[in-house]
Amino acid sequence: MGNLAGELFRPFALTVTIALLSSLLVSLTIVPVLAYWFLKSPSPASAAEDARIAEAARSKAHEAEQRSRLQRGYLPILAKSQKHPVITIVAAVLVLGGTAAMSPLLATDLLGNSGQNSMTVRQVLPAGTSLEQTGAAAAQVESVLRGIDGIKDVQVTSGNAQTGFAALTSSGASNSTFTVVTDDKADQQKLQDTVRSRLASASAPGKVTVGAQQGGLGTSSSVDITINAANSADLKTASDAVAKAMDGVPGSAEVATNLDASQSVVQVKVDRAKAVAAGLNEEQVAGVLASTVSPIPAGTVRIDTTDFPVQIGEGTHFTSISDVRAINLPTPAGPVPLSSIASVDQVDTPVSITSSNGQRSAKVTVTPSGSNLGAVSTAVSDRLASVQLPAGVTATIGGATTQQADSFRQLGLALLAAVAIVYVIMVAAFKSLIQPLILLVSVPFAATGAIALLLVTGVPLGLPSLIGMLMLVGIVVTNAIVLIDLINQYRKPHDGSPGMSVADAITHGARQRLRPILMTALATVFALTPMALGLTGGGGFISRPLAVVVIGGLVSSTALTLVLVPVLYKLVEGRREKKALLKALTQRPDVAQDGSRARATATTLTGPPE
Structure with missing residues (x-):
């Protein structure tokens, strides 16, 4: 990412990366040492006694876990979702549909109130x-x-x-x-x-x-419309038309154009023919007027260490245009009034003239009154499309609108790149192309809670919110990884015992990983709560939207990870298990003669647990 998004969040990304690597190092080195020191088991009399104590401890922990309220509430939900996978998937699709329906309701802003x-x-x-x-x-x-x-x-x-x-x-x-x-x-x-x-x-x-107040972080807080025209008349006409069309845009506080800034001047246009007939030229007329209006500079005089300017005359103070027209100009035939060889008028001229690529340009500025820059930009675009501009005049939208569009596009590409990188890593870890796709299902459901919480809190979607979405890709996939990894371990033979069936592995794996997943999610939620409440001081314009997105996305993705991921895993791996059982049964001599009995047996073995 470059420009604003890169400059603002590159230090943030480096900090998070270094923190995660440091925590990984600590968890692999220091934590095991501390556990060895402080979690010592009683010294057994023999190896058999050690095994008996360990087995008793596991049985006791297993029974206590099964009797917990957490397990009694989760296991029935898991069993029903496994028994009715179609209903579960349809419900998930409806949730995604609701997420898409909520998206247009979100207010969008680049950075929101920066705390100034x-x-x-x-x-x-x-x-x-x-x-x-x-x-x-x-x-x-x-x-x-x-x-x-x-x-x-x-x-x-x-x-x-x-x-x-x-x-x-x-x-x-x-x-x-x-x-x-x-x-x-x-x-x-x-x-x-x-x-x-x-x-x-x-x-x-x-x-x-x-x-x-403008400035800070290189951002703009207004929607700017840049108008280019070949001449000043068309530019003024187009600027007035655009400013009139933008007046009353919903969500806007005011509309201004830089052509409004003008100053009143006296304009003298010399008639060359009359000036030549009087024996004068334009330079001579300008010189006489300058010496009449202002004192004539005559150098400086140094007294001690100070230089003082020297001027000849005091200049003339005019109170009306008629006084200017009556200025006498010296000619060979005698003095003549200025009005006899030039026109003198009072006109309003712009303070500054801006040009771009050889064309005159002007800027119409629409200032949003709230934090919904996206809605204001859309309304400005719609109204600008209906404005009839003079031939050859162009009008383009820029300012905060362009900055927001560029930043959102860059973060969207970064989000896709993050998903692709996570998928490649998981393919290498699981040695499967399908299971990583099951894990990535958690990512779109993270948007459900994120968008819902943004709407509830009234926080607009901006750069910090999208950075939170980017963080969620790694966070929510982690929960799914620890779940699928344990399920895969249960399916593998261990110590001479055959592996569990898909249904049994899902039940035991989900039950064992329920508490760690919830503890991880709750720890993250509670850690981000002060930021979400805006208790971080002047940096709240960045930290609060980020925290709100991560909290909402983590809640929704965690709930769906514990329900939807096991269903999808069973649909994919259960079909594979069924095919493997059918193939094994058909190779047995006593079963190969009756294919229907083999299929019935396979169906019974792969059915849902009671």
């Missing part, structure tokens, strides 16, 4: 608004913000507070940006909704938008 206790509020006033008016309007918004419970600090930036290249991307004097720091214990989503409602009821000047 901050938000950004933007106030956009009409183009040409003075800095004083912008500051006064920002003060109104600030007073509203400071009166909301849960907000600790508010930092306001009005106008252009940057210099150099950053000033070129500033939105001018008509905009204000508020960086709001909130209480880290507050519900950030509810607090954002409260801020939106309070600002809307306060009738704050201009357009006010509220969003989560």
Whole structure:
């Protein structure tokens, strides 16, 4: 995995791998030594006495196990499922169908709330608004913000507070940006909704938008629509059409376009023919206007260790367009007004112009109001398909939608690779191509509990949830492996005694492995419970979805492993056993003459236990 998913969870995968290898080493070395030291049996008088004590201990443990409530509840269920395999399989298929039906109900999100206790509020006033008016309007918004419970600090930036290249991307004097720091214990989503409602009821000047703080983990929190056009007119038309179509998208908080950021300027268009007739050119006109509007720089003067700029004149302060049109330009024939050789108009121009591959581009941003990014993306796609764009204009969806799709696709491929690797390892271990497939049946049923618990807890499906699904592949297969391995051991001859039949091996194996499987599952569930309850602090946006998925998947897969896997094993291995018995009986001289009796005998031997 690469990009966000790889960078975020590669350390997690390495940590889990190292921990598992370490626990394997401890279980094979230290645990046996500790068991030898602390679990010593009484010293027997002879070998026969040792065997008698061991057999008595086994019998006592066997009787106590059979009388336990756990066995009395599980064995009847196992017997009925073995007796009615078709009903069991049909029920399992219905469970899978229910899982597929629940999937569309899941909310999807990339990472959800990343735990940031901050938000950004933007106030956009009409183009040409003075800095004083912008500051006064920002003060109104600030007073509203400071009166909301849960907000600790508010930092306001009005106008252009940057210099150099950053000033070129500033939105001018008509905009204000508020960086709001909130209480880290507050519900950030509810607090954002409260801020939106309070600002809307306060009738704050201009357009006010509220969003989560950007940055961190390289993710985006909005659905972006990138529009490309050959000229500015088509770009403006398409941007307005898309923004209008996106207004009111279910689950969205606000819609914004970067073409909204504009500033009012005085535009002078020189008529070349009239300028030449007056004895001027465009450069001369521009130079006269520059010296009239602004002081003329004349170098610097150093006094002691400080350099001071030197400017000639004070510039001219204009109060109206007519004053600009009346500027006198020196010509050989005498001064002439600017309006005689040029048109002077006040126009709104974009603060910045973005181009991509030689085409003008704009971005329409849809900010989700909740944690269901998938539903917002789907609604945006549907509405975008119905927008009539000018000829030659294209619109593509990006932002968080693209990041989520790429991450989900990578994790889906990783999930398939994990299943394939597990299958290859189990084929080598069991020396069978069929039995590993029986074990892998537990994997899809893990999704049943995972999806159900996600719906119950209201946790969206995102990157952490899919990582939990990836973990479940190894966890749930482990339970099935220990069950099938013991069943296979019971079927093998041991110490001169013949192996058990398939039915007997399943009964004894499932009974013996019931307690270890449940203990392993419960230990994992209880260990992840604090994470699922969100008690892990700021990292809960990753740990909680992961824990919820693992707990839900482990519960459902464990229950189905103890019931469905034995049924499938009997269907596959029971058929093989029946064929082997029929072949052995037909080779006996006393039975070969009566094939029907051989088949009847084989059927009796392979029937379900009483």
